[in-house]
Amino acid sequence: MKLKKNQTIVYQDIEALKATEEESSSDLNLFVENFDLILRHADHIKNTPSLFFSSFKCAFISVAFLGHHQAGIGHLLTLWENEILLGTCKLCKNTLFIFSAGGSPLSGRNSCQGICVACRKVQKTKWLSFKPIMLALTFLKSKKNKRKILRTRGQYFTWEHGLTGKPVPDKLLDKGVQPATFEELIKEIQKRECD
């Protein structure tokens, strides 16, 4: 598509659905209860955009100066497969799958939360190095859910004529992905399990 001189393409991030405190704690419970199921259906989730970007409030990467980014379940599954965002369970020494991490790259201080693949206990931990969090952040930012908008500048100001022309409404070129709620994601993979 050829743009006119007064047109630009704008990308807007589509954030996962906002949840109330109550919904977000029930989403975390859903995640813990269905953790096996999520791992079993990893390929289906990663290959279905509405499921890929489905998320819950406690799934995020938050870095001082670089912002708070919600992590889709697809993001987390991909990171875990690449052995990024994995830790060790304090209780049984099995693998801890980290689903939220935050801190400051300057001080290196960080705190993470994850679920143990064996004993299923959710626990807080931290890394000695900030690198895994930066790798996760880079991946999240490279695969963001965005809507694409054509913006046309219809009005111009000149000293001679003042403001001329008419504003042109934005045109939606790509509406991005509407993420499934976390509850919808669980229902869908539960259904696949029965099929």
Ligand SMILES: [Zn+2]
């Ligand atoms: Zn454990």
